[in-house]
């Protein structure tokens with residue numbers, strides 16, 4: 338479902354449950370009926386309040402029906418992790434009876450310990466989200482979003498994303514199969530174009546020029562197919578991480594070495610600044626090298642001739658942070674989160690000029706996240722960008738990394 342629609346329905350549901358809780362706490366209004374009978378002003382006011390309360394109760398019921406209809410589960414949890422209220426859908430999604438949920442602890446409600454983690458996360462930081470699998474024969478996947486309230490309680494919104502995740506898997510498999518099928522013929526065409534280009538010395542200049550263009554374009558296609566295969570391997574977790582102790586400062590030097598010819602051709606100087614002794618991180622050196630290579634390749638590619646690219650490596654309390662700073666065109670604010678999406682290309686005209694598949698940053702993001710790390714970009718349009726990533730010393734959480 339559209340996230341805006343989910344948010345709107347969740348807000349309605351929250352209001353409904355909140356009112357329901359309020360109504361329950363206030364209890365029946367027998368006294369107000371007595372006063373109404375006495376005919377005093379106060380009694381009339383109380384009668385009006387009772388009427389409003391009835392209308393509110395009906396409204397709560399209506400909204401409850403609506404929320405159940407769209408299939409969103411809503412739960413209110415207290416700060417001691419006890420369920421205060423829950424709608425029918427929440428109970429159905431968790432394979433429980435609705436009447437049995439209030440009063441239970443979050444740990445009792447789901448066997449998947451991630452629910453407790455999400456709730457604790459929201460209570461501590463204000464908001465948290467994650468996915469759970471319910472242990473039934475259908476094993477549905479639930480997306481849970483939690484938000485802390487000023488009262489100290491938290492709202493949880495549960496959404497069944499089983500079908501969405503299945504479709505995403507099919508899409509990945511489809512791209513994977515297609516890329517596999519394309520790789521062999523494309524590599525052959527690319528090699529033939531390369532051979533033709535070598536033999537093009539005696540051909541008329543226009544023909545030689547066309548052969549050179551075929552060589553360049555098939556080279557791009559081969560690169561795109563290879564990157565797609567890489568990405569789907571990392572995304573699906575089928576590419577096992579080969580863990581060892583990695584020295585990111587040495588990796589930065591090695592990556593600079595790998596790109597030295599490319600940088601020389603662009604007239605760009607690369608500098609590595611390592612801040613003291615950098616602790617080793619547990620990770621896959623080759624993959625982390627690939628992530629850094631993608632960031633550095635972009636930094637050089639987007640830099641003007643004569644510019645400098647600086648790679649900084651430093652250690653924080655639990656992690657090593659690597660940043661790559663360039664003085665290129667920068668990235669507009671609106672594009673800063675999108676650059677990490679697969680196939681995202683910024684300025685089409687510029688990208689065509691410098692080349693690229695729109696996959697490099699997506700690959701880098703997946704590699705860093707598979708290591709339990711994070712990746713980001715700071716940029717000032719017109720004066721440059723700094724891409725950074727951080728990986729924890731301890732390396733990936735092995736339980737959370739399929740194939741690792």
Ligand code: ADP
Pocket residue numbers: 631635636639663665666667668676681682683684688692693694695696697698699722
């Ligand atoms: P590509 O292979 O097209 O470079 P990426 O995923 O690496 O794909 O980058 C996606 C987009 O992000 C690029 O098309 C570009 O618009 C923008 N981008 C990436 N790095 C930089 C950078 N250092 N400076 C400016 N723009 C960048």
